Amino acid sequence: MTNKLENVRNIGISAHIDSGKTTLTERILFYTKRIHAIHDVKGKDGVGATMDSMELERERGITIASAATFCEWQEHEINIIDTPGHVDFTIEVERSLRVLDGAVLVLCSVGGVQSQSITVDLQMKRYKVPCIAFINKCDRNGADPYRVIGQLRTKLGHNAVALQIPIGLETDFNGVIDLLTMKAVYFDGDNGERVRIEDIPPDLLAEARKKREEMIEAATMFSDELMEIVLAEKAIPDSLIIEAIRRGTLERKLTPVLVGSAYKNKGVQPLLDAVTRYLPCPSDVENTALDIDNNEARIVLEADPSKPIAALAFKLEDGHYGQLTYVRVYQGTLAKGSVIVNSRTGKKVKVGRVVRMHADQMEDIEAISSGYIGALFGIECASGDTFVSPGRNLTMTSMFVPEPVISLAIFPKDNKSQINMSKALNRFTKEDPTFRTHVDDETSETIIEGMGELHLEIYVERMKREYSAEVETGKPRVAYRETITQKAEFNYTHKKQTGGSGQYGRVAGYMEPITEEPEDFLFINEVRGGSIPTQFIAACEKGFRQSIVKGPKMEFPVTGVKVVINDGASHAVDSSDMAFQAAARGAFREGYAKAKPVVHEPIMKVVVESPTEFQGSVMGLLNQRRGMIVGAQDEGAMTVVEAQVPLGEMFGFSTVLRSATQGKAQYTMEFALYRQVPQSIAEQIAEEVALRKRSAA
Amino acid sequence: MSSGASVLVIPWPAGRTIKLKDRNIDMIKQELILRNPLGYLGFETEDILPAGKFGAVLAHAGVGKTALLVQLALNSMLRSRNVLHVSLQDPVNKVTLWYGELFNHLASQFEGAQINKLWDAILPHRFIMTFRVESFTVPKLEERLNDITEQGIFKPEMIIVDGFHFDSPMRPALVALKTLAGKNGMHVWFTVHTHSNEKPGLDGLPPSFLPLADLFDLILELQTEHANVHIKLIRGLSSASPTANLLLDPSTMLIKNPS
Numbered sequence: 001m002t003n004k005l006e007n008v009r010n011i012g013i014s015a016h017i018d019s020g021k022t023t024l025t026e027r028i029l030f031y032t033k034r035i036h037a038i039h040d041v042k043g044k045d046g047v048g049a050t051m052d053s054m055e056l057e058r059e060r061g062i063t064i065a066s067a068a069t070f071c072e073w074q075e076h077e078i079n080i081i082d083t084p085g086h087v088d089f090t091i092e093v094e095r096s097l098r099v100l101d102g103a104v105l106v107l108c109s110v111g112g113v114q115s116q117s118i119t120v121d122l123q124m125k126r127y128k129v130p131c132i133a134f135i136n137k138c139d140r141n142g143a144d145p146y147r148v149i150g151q152l153r154t155k156l157g158h159n160a161v162a163l164q165i166p167i168g169l170e171t172d173f174n175g176v177i178d179l180l181t182m183k184a185v186y187f188d189g190d191n192g193e194r195v196r197i198e199d200i201p202p203d204l205l206a207e208a209r210k211k212r213e214e215m216i217e218a219a220t221m222f223s224d225e226l227m228e229i230v231l232a233e234k235a236i237p238d239s240l241i242i243e244a245i246r247r248g249t250l251e252r253k254l255t256p257v258l259v260g261s262a263y264k265n266k267g268v269q270p271l272l273d274a275v276t277r278y279l280p281c282p283s284d285v286e287n288t289a290l291d292i293d294n295n296e297a298r299i300v301l302e303a304d305p306s307k308p309i310a311a312l313a314f315k316l317e318d319g320h321y322g323q324l325t326y327v328r329v330y331q332g333t334l335a336k337g338s339v340i341v342n343s344r345t346g347k348k349v350k351v352g353r354v355v356r357m358h359a360d361q362m363e364d365i366e367a368i369s370s371g372y373i374g375a376l377f378g379i380e381c382a383s384g385d386t387f388v389s390p391g392r393n394l395t396m397t398s399m400f401v402p403e404p405v406i407s408l409a410i411f412p413k414d415n416k417s418q419i420n421m422s423k424a425l426n427r428f429t430k431e432d433p434t435f436r437t438h439v440d441d442e443t444s445e446t447i448i449e450g451m452g453e454l455h456l457e458i459y460v461e462r463m464k465r466e467y468s469a470e471v472e473t474g475k476p477r478v479a480y481r482e483t484i485t486q487k488a489e490f491n492y493t494h495k496k497q498t499g500g501s502g503q504y505g506r507v508a509g510y511m512e513p514i515t516e517e518p519e520d521f522l523f524i525n526e527v528r529g530g531s532i533p534t535q536f537i538a539a540c541e542k543g544f545r546q547s548i549v550k551g552p553k554m555e556f557p558v559t560g561v562k563v564v565i566n567d568g569a570s571h572a573v574d575s576s577d578m579a580f581q582a583a584a585r586g587a588f589r590e591g592y593a594k595a596k597p598v599v600h601e602p603i604m605k606v607v608v609e610s611p612t613e614f615q616g617s618v619m620g621l622l623n624q625r626r627g628m629i630v631g632a633q634d635e636g637a638m639t640v641v642e643a644q645v646p647l648g649e650m651f652g653f654s655t656v657l658r659s660a661t662q663g664k665a666q667y668t669m670e671f672a673l674y675r676q677v678p679q680s681i682a683e684q685i686a687e688e689v690a691l692r693k694r695s696a697a
Numbered sequence: 698m699s700s701g702a703s704v705l706v707i708p709w710p711a712g713r714t715i716k717l718k719d720r721n722i723d724m725i726k727q728e729l730i731l732r733n734p735l736g737y738l739g740f741e742t743e744d745i746l747p748a749g750k751f752g753a754v755l756a757h758a759g760v761g762k763t764a765l766l767v768q769l770a771l772n773s774m775l776r777s778r779n780v781l782h783v784s785l786q787d788p789v790n791k792v793t794l795w796y797g798e799l800f801n802h803l804a805s806q807f808e809g810a811q812i813n814k815l816w817d818a819i820l821p822h823r824f825i826m827t828f829r830v831e832s833f834t835v836p837k838l839e840e841r842l843n844d845i846t847e848q849g850i851f852k853p854e855m856i857i858v859d860g861f862h863f864d865s866p867m868r869p870a871l872v873a874l875k876t877l878a879g880k881n882g883m884h885v886w887f888t889v890h891t892h893s894n895e896k897p898g899l900d901g902l903p904p905s906f907l908p909l910a911d912l913f914d915l916i917l918e919l920q921t922e923h924a925n926v927h928i929k930l931i932r933g934l935s936s937a938s939p940t941a942n943l944l945l946d947p948s949t950m951l952i953k954n955p956s
Binding site for chain 1: 782789792793821824826832841844845848
């Protein structure tokens, strides 16, 4: 480590699926000499790109987990987080963005700003991550970087400013013109490693001059000094332009745009220069933590290695030598042998091995100081935990974790798979808070839950590949919920006197819907005069809590119910905890039936981006799926249709959408809210539940 | 009661107490409809405008044209009438925000869960379309409209056009739109952006709008006086006679009765 914080960049590379970001990362690692050969994502040599450390990612050509890697460029240390591009893994993307200081937004010069880029851009906005844009694939047919710059402005609202223009496009794409130095840059050698700088070809000179003026004009907004020099028509020093653009970028008021083709080895080195020039170093960014001891007051962390430690575990990975925990240190120094406290559990741990990661190879180091990203070995923790020095009680801002909306039953094929499966599940649930698992009491099936079909599919695949756990899956099930819609009273007596000691308990009161969210269940004891002895109140609550796990209506979890007990009766000999638990369960059933129970289903926000000529049929498709169309937005050649559609209706939507639009439409989907299921659908669900019960019995 | 209460209170008959949480959705709906203060402008018909008629809201930038029209739209939605909101300036997200904000202000004295239910119930009565102002044409709108009506997705009864540029060459387009609206049983509300450097004529209309004004059956203007925004009726239907001077509350953008 150089220990010069201003020369450190923690960056992410995020983009739409298939924009070529893994290829770009691969090239960056090659030019920074971290790897010595280039492997393509879907490579013929069978090695795959270095960042795709998971076998499955190599096969599918997509990046699932954000591996962190480190490289050096022009005396700068760059930590790269390769973020996943598919919306089902959004939690991973969001978690990565939390630890980044800046990002490179990769866009395809043909596809332009796609729906996924919009989601990722929103996330960047939320975490205020400054970014630069790289328009990739300029060698492809139909490449039009200027159109993409226009989209950056109109669709994402960026003040996008070109710092380069391409020399030729499509198959004629030869290099780039740097508008700062006003030179043409070519990339020679087998892998484009030799950068050749020449004069600008005469036919492009006029355009380059025009674009340079636009660039300088945009930059003057951020520097009075530059403005004065421009107005005085003096020669403009490069450093002044760089400084102004950097200022604009850090404020997120200007987005520098670079062009190139990572696959054809063009434009990557200038991109690295731009990363070091315009993206922030850790001390440029203000990071805050919450002080648990002081009513969660916000504390600004200082990137000072001598201060007490504050670090965030943002990713876990299961390696050959145990759990690897990726951490970002915000303050202090996390050194080998130092003692740290996990502020969630309060446990003290001693730091063992400290490493720096390069995709799936690693390098032992002595310490990680503030502003750096590294990994620890043998630390038991969950993703998102905060580590602090003993005596302090801080937590990094808690990250919003959505509830899973879809579930799947999985069955191991044999005994060995059974064991491996539990290992795998244990690991995955720690790595990813949106992935959960439990065993169904009745059917004894193992159920996995997550954020979408693909999300679960990937984990099932990973079980097979990484843990050789062969599993079969059931049909995906939507996470329905039950709730009540009106107040109802109950008065239930549980009585049993058939041999042995008897059982007696009476529980009375009422239940009503909870109106103030987000409480799921409330139990209130208003029993006066000991009609239920105090020692049995806990048993009553337990009985009610047992009941809400599976609703009496359709066996879905019950949410939003407040239970108040205000009367009851007991027997000196026959009353027991068991008896009151049973009485409470009976009382719940009695009240629930009268309280007009209904089923709620998860509704997804679906955004379809399609050519305008297909927008009518897209709306038809959404409408057929009980979708409520919120609106249609005209984007020139494309129309964006936004709708709210029940998740239960979205299975197989991608296939249908593809065939209806000649494969030209794309969609994203994320959880929006729970809403009551219409009567006719509720009946269908009831039938399905009954069928499943019969087949399980 | 919270801030929304200052809007307008319809007194309940003496001796009748209904707990807020015991009211069902329909009652809340009815009450919100009753509270529609535009009734005070002297309109007896529920829709204010009959089918095939045009209404306009004139104001300078930022005074609250969109807010006023969104309230008219919400009122229609509460009465289960379908509203097509055509925006030529804002993306769908922003239009959605307008509706959400104003609805929450409007219903702020009711309970959270009931507001949510009511919101879910009226939302299917709204459809938002956005166009780029430069590429917006009436045939294009008609094509889109056919897309949704023919498939039975949505059939609007009221259209709001927000951000239309009123220049005299637009006259044929407006005439076409009026025919289209009459044919489909819809009425249309427009926002009209007026400029502060333009002096209004004797009839209160800005000269640039005058050549098109004959197409409009109802014209409202928002005027700022000190901290208040007044809703003035410039041209009304024959039966309408203004009985009250209405204001737009600058903090919530809700229509309120000053009395």
